[in-house]
Amino acid sequence: MYRTRAVIDMSSLICAGLVMILCLPRSGAVQCGGLHVLSLETPEVTISSPGFTNGLYYPDRCQCQWTIIGPEPYVLKVEFSAFSIEESQTCQFDKLIFDGTGSCDFKSPRRHCGDIPPEPITSSGNILCLRFISDSHIRDSGFRLTIKIFGNVLR
Numbered sequence: 208m209y210r211t212r213a214v215i216d217m218s219s220l221i222c223a224g225l226v227m228i229l230c231l232p233r234s235g236a237v238q239c240g241g242l243h244v245l246s247l248e249t250p251e252v253t254i255s256s257p258g259f260t261n262g263l264y265y266p267d268r269c270q271c272q273w274t275i276i277g278p279e280p281y282v283l284k285v286e287f288s289a290f291s292i293e294e295s296q297t298c299q300f301d302k303l304i305f306d307g308t309g310s311c312d313f314k315s316p317r318r319h320c321g322d323i324p325p326e327p328i329t330s331s332g333n334i335l336c337l338r339f340i341s342d343s344h345i346r347d348s349g350f351r352l353t354i355k356i357f358g359n360v361l362r
């Protein structure tokens with residue numbers, strides 16, 4: 208059983224280097240994403256999907272990217288406190304993806320969706336990027352996660 212949908216593929220924009228940090232639902236643009244620099248004084252940041260803190264479902268047509276940079280030699284660890292993203296077999300519709308390699312090119316991203324939060328994710332270096340992508344149909348309550356400086360195992 209397949210639903211017919213007009214999927215707006217914004218991946219070509221990412222390839223062109225134009226990483227969008229917007230949701231573009233029919234009701235109007237919503238900003239999302241950002242850059243967070245952590246330090247020993249500010250060792251963690253909490254990030255949530257657009258609308259989450261107001262108790263809203265995330266908008267359609269989001270393309271959000273967050274970049275988190277921690278101090279060397281620490282790595283970064285992600286812990287989820289809420290997770291509910293439109294479920295699909297391969298998370299091809301709505302998804303949360305991470306790149307902890309430091310390159311933030313999302314070359315081999317694992318997609319996350321559904322109602323079961325991923326196991327805690329740890330970056331391999333001091334940079335972690337995440338993207339939240341939603342398509343143009345069916346929304347959910349979204350996610351909230353905390354990224355914190357972790358360990359002392361880089362190098």
Ligand SMILES: [Ca+2]
Nearest residue numbers: 301342344345
């Ligand atoms: Ca959706």
